[in-house]
Amino acid sequence: xxVSKLDILYRRLLLTKLFIRGWGRPEDLKRLxxxxxxxxxxxxxxxxxSSDYPVYIDKIxxxxxxxxLDGHFVSPMAHYVPDIMPVESVxxxxxxxxxxxxxxxxxxVCIHLAGTGDHHYWRRRTLMARPMIKxxxxxxxxxxxxxxxxx
Numbered sequence: 001x002x003v004s005k006l007d008i009l010y011r012r013l014l015l016t017k018l019f020i021r022g023w024g025r026p027e028d029l030k031r032l033x034x035x036x037x038x039x040x041x042x043x044x045x046x047x048x049x050s051s052d053y054p055v056y057i058d059k060i061x062x063x064x065x066x067x068x069l070d071g072h073f074v075s076p077m078a079h080y081v082p083d084i085m086p087v088e089s090v091x092x093x094x095x096x097x098x099x100x101x102x103x104x105x106x107x108x109v110c111i112h113l114a115g116t117g118d119h120h121y122w123r124r125r126t127l128m129a130r131p132m133i134k135x136x137x138x139x140x141x142x143x144x145x146x147x148x149x150x151x
Contacts, residue, residue: 069096089146
């Protein structure tokens with residue numbers, strides 16, 4: 001597989017170590033752009049993943065003010081754009097932090113995506129999710145970055 005001219009130009013402009021081997025095969029990028037057209041349509045996108053899509057809870061930890069659930073699911077992307085992701089990224093892992101008591105009939109949830117270099121749940125759980133439990137009784141869903149495997 002050759003490196004595209006776009007990859008070479010982009011690499012020269014960057015000083016970081018991210019994407020040093022390019023953005024992937026051109027045919028994969030084309031498949032992603034085609035799929036983007038589907039998810040760009042709100043009505044179509046809402047029906048891509050069913051409400052009973054399988055999600056697995058691997059562990060439940062009881063805390064004084066909350067429950068911490070560790071779980072996983074197969075990324076829907078693996079079904080819609082097969083073989084586009086590395087094998088390590090097909091299983092999406094998460095931590096769901098839920099208050100033991102809610103303030104109202106509503107169940108607010110904040111989704112925390114990991115930033116670059118955030119290799120585990122600790123920072124988001126400790127600095128954001130736990131304070132949100134205490135201050136607002138708001139649950140948090142922490143998604144793990146796909147290339148950091150928690151075994």
